[in-house]
Structure formats: structure tokens, C-alpha cells
Amino acid sequence: MPPFPASHPNGFQLPKPDSNIVTIDVGGQLFQTTKQTLNSPCPKSFFSRIADSVSASQQLTIPFIDRDPELFSIFLSLLRKGTLPSKAKAFDLQDLISESHFYGIENLLMNSLSSPTLFEPFHLEKSFILPLNGRDSPSAIATTRYGSLHVAHGSKITSFDWSLRRKATILTDFSVVDCLYAISPSVAAAGANDTSGLQIIDLENGIVRDTLNWENVTKSGSTVQAIGSSEEYLFASFESARRNSNSIMVYDLHRLSPITEVGHNEIFGADIDSAIPAIKFKWVSSYNLLMAAGSHGGPSGVSGYIRLWDVRSGNVVWEMSENIDCFADVTVSDNLSAIFKVGVNSGETFYVDLRNLSSESSWICLGARRKVLNGKKEGNGCKIESHASQVFCSKGGDMELWSEVIMGSRKNSEGRLEERTFKKNLMGRVKDMGSPRITALAFRGDKMFLTRKDQQYVEVWQSSAREP
Incomplete structure (x- = not known):
């Protein structure tokens, strides 16, 4: 009243x-x-x-x-x-x-x-920036369910509270933090490509609570290539220091005790596929599956794989090899029930419908369906992430927003769902775009966070230009 x-x-x-x-x-x-x-x-x-x-x-x-x-x-x-x-x-x-x-x-x-219901994707604008201490550019960003933000820059991690008004910076044991995952507002999992072990860091006190290691056959130490989680599990992709073996370890998210190991590969001879560790995780909660993707660049181009793992059984339930136009980045949208990628050669955005998955599934292009021209890597460095019912793809310093146009679910003569329709929108005002290349994307609630090459701050985008 x-x-x-x-x-x-x-x-x-x-x-x-x-x-x-x-x-x-x-x-x-x-x-x-x-x-x-x-x-x-x-x-x-x-x-x-x-x-x-x-x-x-x-x-x-x-x-x-x-x-x-x-x-x-x-x-x-x-x-x-x-x-x-x-x-x-x-x-x-x-x-x-x-x-x-x-x-x-x-x-x-x-x-x-921080509620996602406040998220207005078609009205996002750069509202303000979060400056970082020092000269290092952000190498990884991670958000928590409470709206707080952790940013790795050089050997440091800076944490912003949920209001984004209070921040604190700690110094880690890494020369550069390459992987960062927010377990809570005060605890993060961090790893580096050149230092062994996954560190569980108390961000409030600046101390390492625990270090999780994977013991490979050669006992050579193992570096972290990717970190992810579900409601129950923490996932870590390890690669041996000699690069002759890799694995995906599954830990209890709350107790941080090891549960199982999936995707263990010992490399023999020229088995290129086995030699590629997972470099990105995404949990698909509606299917209770883990997406793990890895890629490798060589003289013949970029190749890789995308796999969906049943963590409980340790089995791969679906797999796609990436050879012709391997992903520059890949993500999964639970709301849209699809896997999305941006091709490293074409720079186009593609999707695979999770509702139609089979061994014969292939990528469907959302863009102009350009051919791969002269091996140019038009999509090199592009980032793609999903949030709510939209997919965001960076192209250099610009951002594309893809959303589905609902036409009704129709099936072809074979009983499979027909191709879906997606619409592209360019985001932001002119003054917001055309800046240095976007290097990372993250979302939480009604906000989008992004970082740019050689910049010592994080951009915060939201539907209102009002500062926090």
C-alpha cells in the first residue's frame, strides 16, 4: 500500500x-x-x-x-x-x-x-569502465552468480564486488594467469600455460588454499589449459609439460576432491587429434553434458574437435572433427539448444542444432555463406559467447548479436527439424565500436563485460548508460 x-x-x-x-x-x-x-x-x-x-x-x-x-x-x-x-x-x-x-x-x-530478467540485449551500450592497476592487459575474466567480477592481468587478479564499486588486487605465483574461473565472490580457480597446477585462491586474503595437480605418466608436471564447472563439478584440462599427454579432470566443486578422469590421452607417434588438449569448456545443463573443444594450428592450417561428454559414464556422446574451417571460438546456448562457432578462416558464424545431433550433423552458416578465400584467417581472434537467448560474436573491435526468429518448429520428410532462422544485429553506438580488438567476453545478470587488446580496463555494457 x-x-x-x-x-x-x-x-x-x-x-x-x-x-x-x-x-x-x-x-x-x-x-x-x-x-x-x-x-x-x-x-x-x-x-x-x-x-x-x-x-x-x-x-x-x-x-x-x-x-x-x-x-x-x-x-x-x-x-x-x-x-x-x-x-x-x-x-x-x-x-x-x-x-x-x-x-x-x-x-x-x-x-x-544482477537478475538476467533485467538483461536487454538490443539496448546494450558501453556504460562505464573498470580500471586496473598496472600496465598489464586482461588475460582472462570471470563472473560469479552474485554479479561480482574477477579479472586476471599479468600475474595479478583484481576482484570487483557485486556493486562494481569496491575492488581489491592480489599478486599470484604465476607470471601470467591464462585461465580463471570464479568459484565464489571470494574464491577463484586459476592456472597458467607455463606453470604446473590448478590453484584455488582465496582472493580476500591473497593466499593459495590448495593446488590441484594431474600426475601424468612421465611425472613431468602438468599445466592448465581450461577451467569450467557445473552445479556439482569443477573441470580442469591438463597437459603434460612435455606435451605428450593430456586429460580432463573432474572434481567435486564444493570439496575440491577428485572424482574421475575423462579424455585421458597418451600421445604416440603422429596422432594429432589425441595431442590436442581441451582449451574451452561449457556445461550444457539441460542435457547434463560437458562440451570440451580443442584446436591446434600448424603448417597445414587449424584443426581441432568438439566433443560432448557424459561425465558420469566418461563417454563421448557426440563428436565433430574440425578441419576445413575450424572454430576460432565455440560456445553452447542452453536456451537456444545449439552449439555455435565462428570459423577461423571464414569469420562466419555457424550453428549445430542440439535437438538434431547425429554422426552426420554439419555446421549451418548464419552469415553470407562466403567461401573460405585463399586460406585467410578472417575469424582469427574472434570470440563467441551466449547469454539468455542471444549469441554474441566479436569481430575485431565490433560486436554482432544473433537472435532466433521464431518461425515454428517444422520437420522435413525424414522427421528432422528444419533449418532455423537467425537475425544479426550490430551492437552499440558508433563511438562504442571500432576500438582495439575484443579479447574476452563475459556476462552476468543484466551486464556484459568485455576486454580489448592492450587496454588496462574492463568495459561494462548495460541497457542504461547510468553509472553504478
């Missing part, structure tokens, strides 16, 4: 002693709500204490809170609906954060602000 001015109390009646309705005076304005609403955030919040005190006093008096009533109305709406009302955009974010500390509902505010 809307607030009632304290200067006009006439006609405003206190609820009966056994009523579920609670009346509160905030900064001279009266609000009414229910005990269930006040108890919704957590049992130890300021609101729950109000509900308890009212229960004890049977609402014989109106509790007074000497705070801003307009901000209180924002949080009361948040308690009722679980989301912020549209009028919250008129307030400075720092004011909301500071007030949420007082009421003890920062987590509720954090989850609301």
Missing part, C-alpha cells in the same frame, strides 16, 4: 491486536504491510526484527524508523515482489547499497540487480 502522511493520521486505524497487518512509521510517513512480507528476506534482517517486536507488543504502538521513507518504499516493494520497482532507477545505486546495509538485505538487493 502507498505511504500515509503522518501529519494526517485521522481515519488511519491501527490493526486489531491479532491482525497480520503491521504499521510502521518511517521518517514521518506511515506504511502498512504484513508480517510475512517483513520476514521474507532472512530471519536476522532489520525487517524481521520489526515483525518480532510488533508481535510482542501486539501493535499497540507504531514503531518509528528514522530513515528515508522513499528508499524504504523501494525496499518494501522489493520484499513484496522480489524485484526492484521501476522507480528505483531514479535513485543513485550507492544510496540503495548503503541503505540495504542498514536493513540487512544487501543480498536481496544484489540478486535483484
